Amino acid sequence: MGPIKNHRVVVTEHGGPEVLQLAEEELPEPRAGEVRVQVLAAGVSAFDLIYRRWAHLPGSPKLPFTLGEDVVGIVDENGPGATTFEDGQMVAGGTWALGVGGGYAEYLCLPEAELVAVPGGVDPAEAVCLVVNYLTAHQHLHDIGSARSGERILVHGAAGGVGTAVLQLGKLAGLEMFGTAARDQHDLVSSLGATPIDYQTEDFVARIQALTGDGVDVVIDPIGGAKHLWRCNRALRRGGRLVWLGSAAVDKQGLRVAPLSMAMTFLLRLLPDGKRAPRCPTMAKYAQAHPNWYRTTLTELLDALATHQLEPVIAQRIPLVEAAKAHELLERGGHTGKVVLTTNAYQNA
């Protein structure tokens, strides 16, 4: 048997899921302060689809490149000066130190400061959901939205990866919750403790006014679009906060959703209506600016997973070599929760 090789999925050119190809290479060597991680589970996200489809985006790397913002794996080798983790220990972390990603791989090297220990007995596929989706949910619900026990929130995309995470954290925080989703996902939304609203057939502003009388305290919105955000603002009561965190509407409306959403939130900030639309840095930027928040919050979330207070919704576990299928699933829509890639090491664990 020859030396162990690394396999990683690379974007060979911009385009459909078929541009994701498997490459074989030598194992990466950890540099000073880095850890080589043998990946067990890697997250797939809407962000990955955008960087696969479109060239010339801010931060877009040269082809070929690897996607994947979040991983859980085993410490395989510590680089010089890396002393935090033992070989064989399970760790979780974000890959933003590498640019747009790098997680769709069997091995990758990450700075040890980006990694957090995973408690024993936890499924790596569930743990990987916490790194981007639950940190994003926590940041926008608590750190930016300042949602307090007893308040009402409206969560758009409530059956998606981020939406299901917001509902689980919202329930733990004692919030009264409403969530928009397609009709066939309403049982899931109800089971997570929210009143479902059909985004395809119902007017969510009218439903919220009918259900609450004066609106909600916080809207968490991963959908975007100028008209949509204007309507989100109308669903807020006085003193309410509109937290816009993503542009899932690009699937149907194209890339212009992001600048139009930015312009609308800017406009809403100028309105003297007693409501707020706080600035929302992406979670990756927020985590890099607040490393203590990142490590402490991820550790708390992992502990909550280990004690069964959190149960991430996983749309599907898909082998790494079938990453294109994972992108097709996400692009089709209709999935619930997070799509996770798993490696042979996960299957054999």
Ligand SMILES: NC(=O)c1ccc[n+]([C@@H]2O[C@H](COP(=O)([O-])OP(=O)(O)OC[C@H]3O[C@@H](n4cnc5c(N)ncnc54)[C@H](OP(=O)(O)O)[C@@H]3O)[C@@H](O)[C@H]2O)c1
């Ligand atoms: N700011 C950050 O740091 C950050 C972090 C993570 C993610 N994000 C962004 O957040 C967005 C969502 O991510 P995700 O991982 O949750 O994606 P996801 O799993 O694909 O979920 C999106 C959900 O939104 C639903 N949806 C689509 N249009 C809708 C509408 N008009 N009203 C209500 N629901 C609608 C989809 O339903 P269907 O299946 O019926 O289409 C789907 O369930 C993405 O744009 C992502 O890039 C931002």
